[in-house]
Amino acid sequence: xxxxxxxxxxxxxxxxxxxxxxxxxxxxxxxxxxxxxxxxxxxxxxxxxxxxxxxxxxxxxxxxxxxxxxxxxxxxxxxxxxxxxxxxxxxxxxxxxxxxxxxxxxxxxxxxxxxxxxxxxxxxxxxx
Numbered sequence: 001x002x003x004x005x006x007x008x009x010x011x012x013x014x015x016x017x018x019x020x021x022x023x024x025x026x027x028x029x030x031x032x033x034x035x036x037x038x039x040x041x042x043x044x045x046x047x048x049x050x051x052x053x054x055x056x057x058x059x060x061x062x063x064x065x066x067x068x069x070x071x072x073x074x075x076x077x078x079x080x081x082x083x084x085x086x087x088x089x090x091x092x093x094x095x096x097x098x099x100x101x102x103x104x105x106x107x108x109x110x111x112x113x114x115x116x117x118x119x120x121x122x123x124x125x126x127x128x
Contacts, residue, residue: 004054007034023052030057078124082117093120 007024008017009032024034035053085093093116101114 004052007052007054027057030059033057074125075121078121081124082120085120090116093117
C-alpha cells in the first residue's frame with residue numbers, strides 16, 4: 001500500500017488525477033480505497049506519524065459457505081419482519097432500545113444496541 005501525501009482519484013472521463021482532501025477515507029466507485037494509519041519511521045514507537053494510504057479497491061470474497069447461508073436467510077427474515085411492523089410498534093422497540101442504552105452503566109463493557117431495529121432483530125433471531 002503506497003503512502004501518499006495527497007490522495008487522488010482518476011476522473012473516468014478525462015483520465016486525469018483529481019486531488020482529494022488530505023483526510024480521504026473509504027472507497028470511491030469501487031476503484032480505489034483510502035485509509036489513514038499510523039506507522040513507525042525507524043521501529044521506535046516514539047517516532048510515529050499518521051500517513052495516508054491509497055490502494056486499488058479489493059473485491060471482498062463472498063464464499064457463501066454452508067454455515068453462512070442459513071444465517072443470512074435468518075437475518076433476512078428478521079429484517080423483513082421488522083419492515084412489517086407498524087410505525088407505532090417500531091417506536092415501542094426504539095424506546096426500549098433507548099432505555100437499554102441509557103441503563104448500560106450496570107455493565108459498561110457490555111454491548112448495548114442503539115436503535116429498535118437492532119434490538120428487534122436480535123430478539124427475533126433468538127426465537128426457537
